[in-house]
Amino acid sequence: MELEYFRTTVLPARNRLYRVALWMLKDSAEAEDALQEGMLRLWVYRQKLMLCSNVEAFAVRTVRNLCLDRLKSKQYKGRQGLEGLEYTDSGQASPHQQAEQEDHEAVIRRLMLGLPEQQQWLLQLREVEELSYEEIEEITGMQINAIRVALSRARKTLREQFLKVSSYEKLG
Numbered sequence: 001m002e003l004e005y006f007r008t009t010v011l012p013a014r015n016r017l018y019r020v021a022l023w024m025l026k027d028s029a030e031a032e033d034a035l036q037e038g039m040l041r042l043w044v045y046r047q048k049l050m051l052c053s054n055v056e057a058f059a060v061r062t063v064r065n066l067c068l069d070r071l072k073s074k075q076y077k078g079r080q081g082l083e084g085l086e087y088t089d090s091g092q093a094s095p096h097q098q099a100e101q102e103d104h105e106a107v108i109r110r111l112m113l114g115l116p117e118q119q120q121w122l123l124q125l126r127e128v129e130e131l132s133y134e135e136i137e138e139i140t141g142m143q144i145n146a147i148r149v150a151l152s153r154a155r156k157t158l159r160e161q162f163l164k165v166s167s168y169e170k171l172g
Contacts, residue, residue: 002050009049010042014035014039017039020064021035021066025070025071030070037066038066054138060131111161112158119154119157120154126151
């Protein structure tokens with residue numbers, strides 16, 4: 001029963017866990033290593049997972065903590081890659097529209113790096129991973145109202161900075 005429970009609850013979240021690790025570590029090999037370590041840790045604690053109300057949120061928190069440990073380690077410091085951050089759009093946009101969209105995404109990613117770490121993390125969970133506020137509450141331990149306020153402030157800051165950068169680019 002434990003194996004089947006693990007297969008049906010943890011394994012489907014593998015892609016989301018990988019995206020979280022990749023977003024945090026900015027390196028596909030490091031993200032894969034963190035994911036493997038996280039899956040192993042979840043397997044070891046599989047009996048306790050059956051008592052957990054939201055296994056996916058617990059799994060995301062586990063991988064997040066492993067990524068934070070990696071980021072703090074001395075071995076990881078100094079290694080900074082930006083591979084794996086490409087977002088593709090399969091729509092029928094013209095090459096000009098695609099280039100403009102890619103430029104906008106690059107600007108937004110750059111602006112996001114200027115936000116406080118907590119706001120970056122919340123935006124990643126809500127906008128990229130598309131988690132509900134309740135799931136984010138379980139992962140972060142923050143109250144839902146605090147999550148909403150932080151996300152609102154982050155979006156407002158991004159919007160203002162993006163408009164400022166966009167209007168400057170048009171003038172120059």
